[in-house]
Amino acid sequence: MNKQAWLDRAAARGFDGLEIYVGRSAGREVKWFGGQMDSFVTSDVTGYSLRAVIGGKTANLALETIDDERIDETLDLLAAQAEIVASEEADVLRAPEAAEPVTGRTVWTAPTADRIIAALAATEKAILSADKRVKQVMEIGWEDSASGREIVNTNGVHVADENRSQVLYAGVAVEENGKVKDGFHVEIVPDLAKVDPAEIARKTVEDALDELGGTPIPSGSYPVIFERRAMTSLFGALTDMYSGDLIGKGISPLKDKLGEAIFSEKITVVDDPRCTDALRVLAYDDEGCPTRRKVLVDRGVFRTPLHNTKSAARMGAESTGNGFKHGYAGTVSVSPMNCSILPGTQTLEELMAQMGDGLVITRLAGLHAGLNHVTGDFSLQCFGYRVKDGKRERNVALITAAGNFLEMMKKVVAVGCDLDWEYRTIACPSVAFESCAIAGE
Amino acid sequence: MLKKEELARYLGLCMASEADFAEIYEEEETSETISSLNTGVERVSRTVKRGAGIRLFKGVQTVYGYSNGVDDAHLLPIIDDLRRALGETEGRTAPEVTLTEAPFANNNPVRVDFESVSLAERTELAFRAERAARAYDARIVKTQVTELNVRQHVQIANSEGRLARDERVRTRLSINAYAAEDGNFQSGSCNPGAGCGLEYWETLTPESAGEEAARIAIVMLSARDCPSGRMPVVIDNGFGGVIFHEACGHSLEATSVSKNRSVFAGKLGQQIASSCVSAVDDGTIPGAWGSENVDDEGTPQKKRVLIENGILKSYMIDRLGGRRMGMEPTGSSRRQSYEYEPTSRMSNTFICPGTDSYESLFEGIEHGLYARTMGGGSVNPLTGEFNFSVREGYLIENGKVTTPVKGASLIGSGAEILMNIEKVSDNLARAQGMCGSASGSIPTDVGQPAIRVSSITVGGTANE
Numbered sequence: 021m022n023k024q025a026w027l028d029r030a031a032a033r034g035f036d037g038l039e040i041y042v043g044r045s046a047g048r049e050v051k052w053f054g055g056q057m058d059s060f061v062t063s064d065v066t067g068y069s070l071r072a073v074i075g076g077k078t079a080n081l082a083l084e085t086i087d088d089e090r091i092d093e094t095l096d097l098l099a100a101q102a103e104i105v106a107s108e109e110a111d112v113l114r115a116p117e118a119a120e121p122v123t124g125r126t127v128w129t130a131p132t133a134d135r136i137i138a139a140l141a142a143t144e145k146a147i148l149s150a151d152k153r154v155k156q157v158m159e160i161g162w163e164d165s166a167s168g169r170e171i172v173n174t175n176g177v178h179v180a181d182e183n184r185s186q187v188l189y190a191g192v193a194v195e196e197n198g199k200v201k202d203g204f205h206v207e208i209v210p211d212l213a214k215v216d217p218a219e220i221a222r223k224t225v226e227d228a229l230d231e232l233g234g235t236p237i238p239s240g241s242y243p244v245i246f247e248r249r250a251m252t253s254l255f256g257a258l259t260d261m262y263s264g265d266l267i268g269k270g271i272s273p274l275k276d277k278l279g280e281a282i283f284s285e286k287i288t289v290v291d292d293p294r295c296t297d298a299l300r301v302l303a304y305d306d307e308g309c310p311t312r313r314k315v316l317v318d319r320g321v322f323r324t325p326l327h328n329t330k331s332a333a334r335m336g337a338e339s340t341g342n343g344f345k346h347g348y349a350g351t352v353s354v355s356p357m358n359c360s361i362l363p364g365t366q367t368l369e370e371l372m373a374q375m376g377d378g379l380v381i382t383r384l385a386g387l388h389a390g391l392n393h394v395t396g397d398f399s400l401q402c403f404g405y406r407v408k409d410g411k412r413e414r415n416v417a418l419i420t421a422a423g424n425f426l427e428m429m430k431k432v433v434a435v436g437c438d439l440d441w442e443y444r445t446i447a448c449p450s451v452a453f454e455s456c457a458i459a460g461e
Numbered sequence: 462m463l464k465k466e467e468l469a470r471y472l473g474l475c476m477a478s479e480a481d482f483a484e485i486y487e488e489e490e491t492s493e494t495i496s497s498l499n500t501g502v503e504r505v506s507r508t509v510k511r512g513a514g515i516r517l518f519k520g521v522q523t524v525y526g527y528s529n530g531v532d533d534a535h536l537l538p539i540i541d542d543l544r545r546a547l548g549e550t551e552g553r554t555a556p557e558v559t560l561t562e563a564p565f566a567n568n569n570p571v572r573v574d575f576e577s578v579s580l581a582e583r584t585e586l587a588f589r590a591e592r593a594a595r596a597y598d599a600r601i602v603k604t605q606v607t608e609l610n611v612r613q614h615v616q617i618a619n620s621e622g623r624l625a626r627d628e629r630v631r632t633r634l635s636i637n638a639y640a641a642e643d644g645n646f647q648s649g650s651c652n653p654g655a656g657c658g659l660e661y662w663e664t665l666t667p668e669s670a671g672e673e674a675a676r677i678a679i680v681m682l683s684a685r686d687c688p689s690g691r692m693p694v695v696i697d698n699g700f701g702g703v704i705f706h707e708a709c710g711h712s713l714e715a716t717s718v719s720k721n722r723s724v725f726a727g728k729l730g731q732q733i734a735s736s737c738v739s740a741v742d743d744g745t746i747p748g749a750w751g752s753e754n755v756d757d758e759g760t761p762q763k764k765r766v767l768i769e770n771g772i773l774k775s776y777m778i779d780r781l782g783g784r785r786m787g788m789e790p791t792g793s794s795r796r797q798s799y800e801y802e803p804t805s806r807m808s809n810t811f812i813c814p815g816t817d818s819y820e821s822l823f824e825g826i827e828h829g830l831y832a833r834t835m836g837g838g839s840v841n842p843l844t845g846e847f848n849f850s851v852r853e854g855y856l857i858e859n860g861k862v863t864t865p866v867k868g869a870s871l872i873g874s875g876a877e878i879l880m881n882i883e884k885v886s887d888n889l890a891r892a893q894g895m896c897g898s899a900s901g902s903i904p905t906d907v908g909q910p911a912i913r914v915s916s917i918t919v920g921g922t923a924n925e
Contacts, residue, residue, distance in 0.1 A: 053720065060524040060546040061802060062539060065512065067529065080506035084529040097507070104584055106501025133546075158722060158843070193722070193843055202843045236918070239689040269498060270603060271639060271648075349508045386848035389837035390870045394639065394648045399687075399870040399920045401848035418846065420870050420920020422689070459689030459920035 021068060021086040027174050029091045035099075036073040037113040039173040041306065043067050043348025047165030050133075052140035053157070067348035070094070074102040076110040078330075082349035111330040115175045119303045119310030122294045128184050131212040136162045139188065139212055146221035147192050153232070154225060158191035158202060162212075169306070169348070177308035183300060186210065187443060190220055194228040203228025208299060208443050230382065231403050234417025236460035243378035244421070244456040245371050248438050248449050250381045250402065255361060256446040257387040258396065258425055262291075262316050263354040264325035268334045273396045273426055274322060282322045284432035286364065289317035291326060293341065293357035298441040304341070306352055311341035316359075328354050356446060363449040364435035371436055371452045373410035379458065380404045380412070381421055396425040419460040428453055463487055463513070463531060465560050468618040471515070471536060473555035476620050478544035480517035480524075482780075483620040486757060487513040487531060488799045490613040493575070497587045497606045505580070512799040515539060519547045521784050525802040560624040565754050565761050568747045571630045571658035575610035578659065583608065586659070586667050587634065593671035594638040600682065601675050603639035608632075609654070617759035625759030631656050631750065631904060633893065636671050640678035647684075647867075649677025650852075654893040654904070657748035677834060677853050680865050687854060687869035687921030693829040694871065694917045695822045695857065700835045700892035702811050702907035705740060707840040707847045708875035709733075713767055713775075715782025715793070715805035716899055717842035724845035724876050728773050734879035736771040737815050744792065744808030750893040751809040751905040758794040758803060765791050767810075779805040797901025804900045811908030815885025822884050822913040829857035830869065830919050837894065838871075845875035868922040884913040 023040050030038035044066045051058040069082045072095070079101035081094065131139075140160050147157050168182040189206045205224040209215055246254060266272035274282065283289075293302040293311035302311055307329055314324055327335070328343030331354050344355040372380065381404040390400040399422035406413040436450035463471075468485055475483035489511045496504045512529035513536065524546045526539035544550045575583060587606040594604045613629045633654030640647050651673040655661040696704055709725075717723035725733060734740075744762030746752050755761050758780050766774045778786065779794035782805050795806040823831070831854065838849025851869040855862045891908030 057522055057546075059522070059802070060543070062524075062526040062542045062546075063800070064528045064530070064535065064539075065800065078504070080504065082506070082508040082510075084509065084511050100580055101505040101507070104502050104580055105505060106498075106503065108501060109503050156721065158720070200844055202841065271605075349510075351504060351506050385841070385846075386837075386839050386850065386870065388839070389850040390848065392648075392868070394646060397868040397922060399850065399868050399922060401846070401870065401872045401920070418872060418874070418918060420689070420848075420872055420918070422868055422870070422920050422922040424922070457689060457922055459918055461691065 022088050023172055025088060026091055027172065030072060030095060031174050033095060036076065037174045039071040039113050039171065041069040041071070041348060042170045043069070043167070045165060045167040047163065049161060049163040050136050050140065051159060051161040052144060053159060055144070057137065069348050070098065072098040072102060073111060073113055074099055077102040077105040077107065078109065078111045079105070080351050113173045113175055114177050114308040114329060116177050117310050122296070122301050122303050124299065124301045125296050126210050126299065128186055129211040130164065135212055139215060139217065142217040143188065143190055143220050146217040147190060147224055150221040150225040151194065151229065153194045153196050153229065154192055155195040155200060156193045158193055160190045162188050171306065171308045173308065179304045179308045181303070185299065188215065188220060190224040192224050192228050194225065194232060196232050199233065201228050201231045203230070206443055231415060231417060234403060234415035236418045237406065237416055237458065238461050239459045241455045242458050243375050243454060245375060245378065245380045245450055245452045247368065247380050247382045248436065248440065250384050251448040251451050252444065252446060253384045253387055254398070254425065255448045257391055258393065259356045259359055259446060260393055261396070262326050262356065264327040264331035264335055264337065265354040267325050268331055271394055273394065277322050280322055281320045282426060283317055283320045283429040285320040286432045286435050287317060287320055287429060288315065288362040289359065290315055290362055291342070291356050291359040295358040298358040298445060299443050300445055302357060305343045306345045307343040309339045309341045309343060311357065314340050326354050326356060328352055359446050360439060361435065361448045361451065363437045363439040365437050366434055368436055368438055368450050371434055371450060372407050374434060375407060375452055376410055378407050379416065380407055398422060398425060419458050422457045422459065428456065431455070462489065462614065462616055465624065468624065469558045469560050471540065472558040472618060472620050474540050475515060475517055475544065476558070477553040477555040478517065478550050479519050479548040480544070481520070482518040484516045484758065485513060485618050486615065486799055488613060488615050490611065490798065492609065492611040495584055495587055495608040497591060499604055500591065502584060510798060514799040514802065515543060516802060517543050517547060518781065521781065522547065523781055523802065527799050558620055559622055560618050561622055562624045562626065563759065568745050568754055569629070569656050569752055573659040574630070575632065575659055583610065586662055590634055590636050590667035590671035593668035594636060594675040597672050597675035598640070598679050600640045600642050600679060601638050602641045605637040607635040615757065617755070617757065619759065623759050625755045627754045629656065629753050630658055632659055632661055634667055634670055636674040638674040638678045640682050642682050645682055647678050647681035649674045649681060652893060654750045655748050656750050656752045661748070680853055681867055684865040684867035687866035687919065689919060689921045691916050691918050693826050693913065693915055694832060694919065695829065695911060695913050696832045696835065697911045698888045698890040698909055700907060701832060701911070702892070702909035703835050703838055703849055703894065705812050705909060706807065706810055706907045707838040707849055708878050709740070710807050710810050711840050711898070712842040712845060712875055713777055714807070715776055715778040715786060718776050719782040719785035723842045725773060731773055732771045733773045733876065734768050734771045735882045737885045738768055738771055738879060738882050739813040740768040740811065741766050741813060742777055742807050742810040746809050749809045749891070749906055751807070756792045756794045757796045758790065760790055760792040760794065762808060763792045777805045777807060779803060795900060795903050797903055801901040806898060806900060806903055807896060807905050809891060809906035809908070811889065811891055811906070812885065812910065812912065814887040814889045814910045817884040817886050819886045819888060819911055822886055822911055823857055823860050823862065826857045826860055831855040831857050831862050840875060847875055848872045866921065870920045871917050872920060873917050878914060878917065881915045882912050883915050886911040
């Protein structure tokens, strides 16, 4: 693609601006099943996304084949789209801004195909011998990917960076007394030579054994601890409430709440695309705006929404550098990047001891449907275990936890110290709450 | 799109390896999304995708490569990678592959192609829904409508000589209506769609969809917290069928059955549901959201009877799953795009009409839940444990539908709930959804007539 020719042509035609976003991803995945390679996937995809601003209004077009001979035809399509967009949807493209460079801590070593196969075979063996209750290895796989983006626009923005990842994952089924449960583990692997298959097997099998023998408990209100993974899922599924776009539209539960105490003073929420503890770090967002650390909720008080350029302008604020796309073909929306609840000082065991009697919820299911993003109401299938006298008791399953997220976040007993980003861009420590409605027997 | 000779040449090269089967899937897709907020267009975006995926089998091993460069420069290195992944390629020559286009009936004709009408006319469909939602009640304060129009051309060629081409056209309106009263803010949604052109909106009007979204939002303003516990539940028709989709459908896909990862593996011919339950997966319904003429392996779609009077009759099987299971594929192989290796998936899946009257479903229930409209859900096929959310629910008290309730979810185990369906009425309706699984997100219809389940765990917010 001759990018300059496209930018020049858009300028000559009187467009306010044109942005070209090029996304490239390449990767391979090897899956292992029943003692042999099950599947192998290799990929290489480059996509182009054009964002034009014409008369203050925006149009979006994503293409997988770019034809430099058809610039005018393509720009015509964008002009026609912009024409029907409402005038209150005004937007502008970014101007160049310097950003402090930031790079992730991980140093990746690409393994050979033979080493990958050997690691998968060894992991399968290790899982099968990890515990006598192991019924079947469900899947084992290796995935590495490299992605890159380049953003240029008629204002002179030029941002380009790359991102890599390598993971080994495993899934297992365990059986006890005729009841089957599955477990899953994803391990980030900077260097496959340093991976211990027995350790991956232990984590995978433990995840499954953790849920064996779970039964419902009587319906009622219980003191609860959302263990870090469950807390991350619930908090993560509702991070759209901080979106300046949804707040501006009046469809976030945080509309008109700026400066108010929305959570317990024990809760501080931070979004930081530059956080090097996380796997993915970014100096710029997908509009070319520099990223920065923001305290969204400071000791319970809502301090700032997340913004992209458009949502910020609508609310008379500055972009927070949170204009991100989902894939090259997506349009820029407001998204968190490395967003977390700041950890406290207590371990999970200490939180359990403090709770005495209650319930630890380790996993939630149905998050895509069981949440009301407008009100913060939730009702979700969950798994966990009973706690008696501060100690872990029997496993619990086939129950739901329900409530209103904002109400619940006002009744925090304590925040744990066990924040762990793993491969995620949203993470939470375990959090203990006064109570939660549980439906079971 | 690649020419027949080019496809044959690539397939021949693929077979110069230890592969016993090779397939090329090529796709061109244009999709347009128009999003409106209240009375203005917020965003228009258009995406044109073009790419190809190449798959080789060696027994039950599979290798897959994809790229959006559909030419020698991109595809030859991929073919080379795939051949080497299956073993030694030295000394193997490319066999001749002759492709013959497989004829099939077009079940999904398009009368009004979305690009044959102007952008302004397309946008008007969204605005018609918007105006109807707003006119429904003065308490509707905000609306969001997303209109999606998609045209996908696919061609699938394989080393057995099959060549199939299909065009899939889809249209959908997703309406969110927001209602406010005394500081209480609630929403309702309606998401109809079809596998045909814009003529769909002549029979199902955008206005009716807008009004339905508004109706739910208004009802929810007066809803109280839902009680918790085990109780009888009446689930109404249409999207209520998500219960069958989650509790049973996914567990009948070869993806989980072929690797013994399903509660229903090895149960063909056995009773897995109450005898009043029959269910089908039918990819041939003309113009339906989940229909297509051929599946993504080029096999003609068909109607599959999954359960007949409670007895398990068939799984949904793709080519690879068929190899693992020693069974014939059922035309059930689907994928989101060339970026996904296909696998067994549902199309339009629903419980068939029964013989119970609608009124009789409520009779004799002292304390229960009436789930009028459902949200989505999910299932773990290995354990059969599922969950799904109730968007619009009501209490049933002494056989009568009474107060609306909010924030309810239903959970249970699929094997158990299918046996607990006590009554099936005759008001079958289907509704549209996007189903996510290993081969991506694909359009599927769910459906059922109203059913009564003797006991389900209802998870509500009320602390009683």
